[in-house]
Amino acid sequence: MNIVGKRFWYFLASGVLILLGIISLSTFGLKSAIEFSSGSILSVTLDTPVEYSQFKQEITQLGYKDAIVQSTAAGEFLIRTQQLSEEQKASLESDLTAKFGTLSESQFYSVSSLVASETTRNAAIAVGVALIGILIYVTIAFRKMPNAFRLGASSVIALFHDVFVTTGLFSLFGHIFGWELNLMFITGILTIIGYSINNTIVVFDRIRENTIRGVSANFETIVNNSVVETIGRSMNTSITVMIVTLALILFVGASIQSFAITLFIGNIVGTFDSVFVAPGLLVVWDKHEWGRFIGRGLKPAEAKAK
Amino acid sequence: MTRNNRIVLLIILVIFAFTAWIVFPFSGNRLGRNGMRLGLDLVGGVHLVYQAQLSDNYTNADVSAALDRAVLTIQKRIDTYGVTEPIIQKLGADRILVQLPGFTDIEAAKKLVEQTGYLDFREVEKNSTGALVYLKDYFAQPSLQFIDTAETGNRIFVSSVNDNSGKSVDKTVAYLTNDNGVIKLTDGAGNPADNTTLAQYANTPSWIPSRGTDGKQLTGALLSDAQAIMDSSTAVSKPAINIKWNSEGSTIFDQIAARLHNPAGTGGAYSLAYALGIFLDNNLLSAPQMTSASYGGTGTISGSFTLAEAQDMANLLKSGALPIQLAKPPLYQEKVSATLGKEFISMALKAAFIGTLMVMLFMIAYYRLPGLLASLALIFYGTLSLTIFKLIPVTLSLAGLGGFIASLGMAVDANVLIFERMKEELRLGRTLGAAVEAGFHRAWSAIRDSNLTTVLACVILYWLGSTAVASTAVKGFALTLAIGVLISMFTAITVTRTFLRLFVGTSLADKTALFSVGGGKKK
Numbered sequence: 001m002n003i004v005g006k007r008f009w010y011f012l013a014s015g016v017l018i019l020l021g022i023i024s025l026s027t028f029g030l031k032s033a034i035e036f037s038s039g040s041i042l043s044v045t046l047d048t049p050v051e052y053s054q055f056k057q058e059i060t061q062l063g064y065k066d067a068i069v070q071s072t073a074a075g076e077f078l079i080r081t082q083q084l085s086e087e088q089k090a091s092l093e094s095d096l097t098a099k100f101g102t103l104s105e106s107q108f109y110s111v112s113s114l115v116a117s118e119t120t121r122n123a124a125i126a127v128g129v130a131l132i133g134i135l136i137y138v139t140i141a142f143r144k145m146p147n148a149f150r151l152g153a154s155s156v157i158a159l160f161h162d163v164f165v166t167t168g169l170f171s172l173f174g175h176i177f178g179w180e181l182n183l184m185f186i187t188g189i190l191t192i193i194g195y196s197i198n199n200t201i202v203v204f205d206r207i208r209e210n211t212i213r214g215v216s217a218n219f220e221t222i223v224n225n226s227v228v229e230t231i232g233r234s235m236n237t238s239i240t241v242m243i244v245t246l247a248l249i250l251f252v253g254a255s256i257q258s259f260a261i262t263l264f265i266g267n268i269v270g271t272f273d274s275v276f277v278a279p280g281l282l283v284v285w286d287k288h289e290w291g292r293f294i295g296r297g298l299k300p301a302e303a304k305a306k
Numbered sequence: 307m308t309r310n311n312r313i314v315l316l317i318i319l320v321i322f323a324f325t326a327w328i329v330f331p332f333s334g335n336r337l338g339r340n341g342m343r344l345g346l347d348l349v350g351g352v353h354l355v356y357q358a359q360l361s362d363n364y365t366n367a368d369v370s371a372a373l374d375r376a377v378l379t380i381q382k383r384i385d386t387y388g389v390t391e392p393i394i395q396k397l398g399a400d401r402i403l404v405q406l407p408g409f410t411d412i413e414a415a416k417k418l419v420e421q422t423g424y425l426d427f428r429e430v431e432k433n434s435t436g437a438l439v440y441l442k443d444y445f446a447q448p449s450l451q452f453i454d455t456a457e458t459g460n461r462i463f464v465s466s467v468n469d470n471s472g473k474s475v476d477k478t479v480a481y482l483t484n485d486n487g488v489i490k491l492t493d494g495a496g497n498p499a500d501n502t503t504l505a506q507y508a509n510t511p512s513w514i515p516s517r518g519t520d521g522k523q524l525t526g527a528l529l530s531d532a533q534a535i536m537d538s539s540t541a542v543s544k545p546a547i548n549i550k551w552n553s554e555g556s557t558i559f560d561q562i563a564a565r566l567h568n569p570a571g572t573g574g575a576y577s578l579a580y581a582l583g584i585f586l587d588n589n590l591l592s593a594p595q596m597t598s599a600s601y602g603g604t605g606t607i608s609g610s611f612t613l614a615e616a617q618d619m620a621n622l623l624k625s626g627a628l629p630i631q632l633a634k635p636p637l638y639q640e641k642v643s644a645t646l647g648k649e650f651i652s653m654a655l656k657a658a659f660i661g662t663l664m665v666m667l668f669m670i671a672y673y674r675l676p677g678l679l680a681s682l683a684l685i686f687y688g689t690l691s692l693t694i695f696k697l698i699p700v701t702l703s704l705a706g707l708g709g710f711i712a713s714l715g716m717a718v719d720a721n722v723l724i725f726e727r728m729k730e731e732l733r734l735g736r737t738l739g740a741a742v743e744a745g746f747h748r749a750w751s752a753i754r755d756s757n758l759t760t761v762l763a764c765v766i767l768y769w770l771g772s773t774a775v776a777s778t779a780v781k782g783f784a785l786t787l788a789i790g791v792l793i794s795m796f797t798a799i800t801v802t803r804t805f806l807r808l809f810v811g812t813s814l815a816d817k818t819a820l821f822s823v824g825g826g827k828k829k
Contacts (some may be wrong), residue, residue, distance in 0.1 A: 003310075003597060013793045016526045033382040034744040064539070070778055076458075081460040083635075085635060085643040086416075086635060088411075105412075105641070106645070106646070107642055107643060108412055108639065108640070109639070109640045109641070110635070110638070110639045110640070111637075111638050112635075112636075112637045114357075114637060115638050118773075122770055122773050123770060125770075126767065126769065128764050129351065129766055130762070130763050130766045133762050133763075133766065134759055134763075135761055137755075137758070137762060138755075141755045142823075143505065143773040148740075157656060160390075160700040170594050183779070183780055184779075184780075185766060186770070186780075187705065187780050187783055190763050190766060190767045190770070191709075191712070191763060191767075191787065193760075194759055194762060194763020194764065194765050195716060195760050195763070196759040197756065197759045197760075198719060198756035198757075198759065198760065201755045201756045201759065202723065202752045202756060203750060205751055205755065206752075209748075215727075229730075230726075232726055233722050233726040235718075236668075236672065236726075237718070237722050237723075238720045239668060240665045240668060240669070240716075240718050240719070240722070241712065241714055241716055243661060243664045243665050243668060244661035244662075244711055244712055244715030245715065246455045246661075246663060246711060247657040247658075247660050247661030247662070247664065248501065248657050248708055249710065250657070250659065250712055251500075251653050251654075251656045251657035252650070252653045252654050252704075252708065252711075253653075254706040255347065255704055255705075256704055256705055257781075259705065259783075260708065260712075261710055263712060268539070284337075300820070
C-alpha cells in the first residue's frame, strides 16, 4: 500500500472538507447556545396541553416577539428569550397561567451577558492553549528525532484541520437538525484535541522506531511503512470510540448530544488526519514541497505528474 | 515469573471483588451500593452564581475575607434547610457559587442566598430643642445638612402606603446619606430625588441609627439567638420572633431603652418619640414603644408576616448579615427538575451497557482470545473507575457520565496497540511468551505519549470548567476523563498482561488462531 505517495489526493480531499466547512460556516454559521450568547431558557409544563401555535402566539402577544418556542413533549414548552429579570419571569408565568391554566416550571436557565462573553473568551483560550500544549508536548516527546518541531507542527496542523472540519460539519448538520454550539461542543472539541492526537502519536512513534532501526534511507518510505503498519490499529481504536459515542447519541442525547456528535465526527476526521494528512505533511516538509503544496495543492493530478 | 504473575492476578482479583462490592448492586437511581455523588443535572436542583458588589476602597485581602465570611453565612442559612451536599464556594476573585442539589424552588433559593439580612435598630431624629425631625424639616433647609449633627449615619424615611391588595404597609420612600461630605437625598430605590419628587412624603419621620453610650450601633451582629414564635400577648396570637442579645448587645439595648422609654409605661399613648424602629435591610419591620427602661437582653420582633416568614427571618438573623452585597439578578442561574435527571441516569446506563457490550464484541471478534481478556479488563476498568469516582468523591454530572462512557471506548486503545504489536511479533515467528513481552514493551512509549496528551487536554478543560461560570459540568467531565485515562493505562496494561501470561507455556499458546494471527493478513 502506498498511502503517503498519494498524499496530494488526500490533501485534496481534506481541502474539499475545509472548503465545505468554510461555505457552511459563512452561509449557516453556528447557532450559539445561551452560555455564549446570554439569555434565559424557561421550560414549562401545562396541566392542560395546548397546540404549539396557540402557545407561540400567546408568547408573541406578551411581547416576546424574538422568543424561540419549542414543544418538547405534549404540553411541555421551552421558551428561549433575552435575559429575563425576576419580575419579567414572574409576570410571564402568571400571564401564561391566566391564559392556559396551571403550569409547572421544570427548568430555568439564565446567563448574563458578562458571563456569556467571559465563557466565549475562555473557551477560545482553552482551544488555543490545548493546540499549543500539544505542539510543545509532541516536540518534546520526539526530541530525539531530527526536526522534532516538524512532527509537533504537522500534528498540530492536522489537529487544527480536525477541529475546523468538525466545526464546519457541525455547522452544516446543525443547520439541518437545529444543533447548538454550547459548552459541551467545546468540551467535545477539546476531547478530540486530546484524543485524536493519539493516532498521530502512534504513527509518529512508529516513524521514530523505523528511523532508529534504519528500515530505509528514504524518509518517504519510512513514513509510508509506518502508516501502513499502524493503520489497523488506528482504525480499530477509532471504531471502539465510534461505538461508544454512537451509543451516547442514540441512548442519551439530551444535553450531551452536541458533545457526543462532536466526538463522533471529530474522531472520524481525526483518524483520517493522522493516517493521511499528518504523515503526508511530514514528507512534504522533508522534501521541501511547500511551494508545490501551496501553489498547486489543489491540482494534485498535475503535481503528481511532474 | 509465573509465581509473580499469580500473585499479581490474586491482587487484581481482590481489587476487582472490592470494586464490585462498592459498585453493585445499583441501588435505585443513585448508582452503586451507597450511591454516587451526582451532579445537579442528574438529581435536579438549583445552581446560582453571584457577583459581589464591592466599593472601590476594598483591598483584595478585604474582598477575599468578606467573601469567605459571606460563604460561611450562606452555608449557615442553607444548613437549616437540610439540603444534602450543598456546594457554596468562592468562584474567582469576587463571585460566589451556590449549588443546591434536590432543592428546586429557585426563587426561594435566591431569596435565601441574596438577602443581606442586615438588622439594625433606629429611632426618630430630634433637633436641638428635642422636637422630632420630619422630611419637611430637611426641605426647609437652604442647603442640605444633617439636623442632629452628632449623628452622621444615614437617615431613612418610611411612609405607610397601600400595597396592591389595598393593605397599608410600611415602605422606605427616601434616604438621606453622607456621600464623601456631601449630603444627598435619594428615593427608596436609591435614585437621586429632590423636594418636589418627594413632596408627598414631607411628613415622614427621619429614622437615625440607635447607638449605645459608647457610640456603637445596635445591629443584628450583636444577637446571640433568634426563634420564631406565636406571640400570644396580643388579642389574636400572631407570628413573631424572639431575639436574645449577647452581653454587649444587652447592655447597648438597655442603654437605648433607658433613653427612649415612655415614662407612662405600658399604659401610655403611642408616640414616635418613644419608638424603636426595627429595620431589616433598610425596611421597617415594626416600631414598638419602649415601655420599660430595661429588657434584660431579650426582645420580640413583631410585624406583618406569616409563621413561615417569621421562621425564615429568624434563620436569617441567626446566620447573620452578609458582609457584602450580591448583585441581582445572579450572573448565572439554572434550575433542573429532578424528573429529567432520573431519565438521564437510566439512559446513560443503557448507553454504557450497550456501548461496552459492543466494544467487547468487537474486540473479541477481531482479536479472539486477547480480545476476550481485554474485555474482562474493560469490565474491571468500569468498576474500578466508578469505585474511584465514589471514593474521591467525584461529582458525576451527565457530562461526567458521558465522559466516562466515552472513556470505555478509549480504554481499549492501549490493548489495541499492544495486540497489534503482539500480532506482528507472532508473525515474525516468536513464541507467545516473547510476543506478549515484546508487545507490551514496545507499545509502551506510544501508549504513554498518547494518553498524556489526553490528560493534558483534560487539565485545560478543568481550567475552563473552573473559570467559566456556566460550566461546572465541564469540570466534572475533565476529571472523570482524566481519571479514566490513567486507570485505563493500568487496566489495559497490567491487567491484560497478567491474564495473557497465564496462557504462556500452556497448550493453548500454540493455537495461533486463538490469537488471530492465522486469520490476519500478512504483509
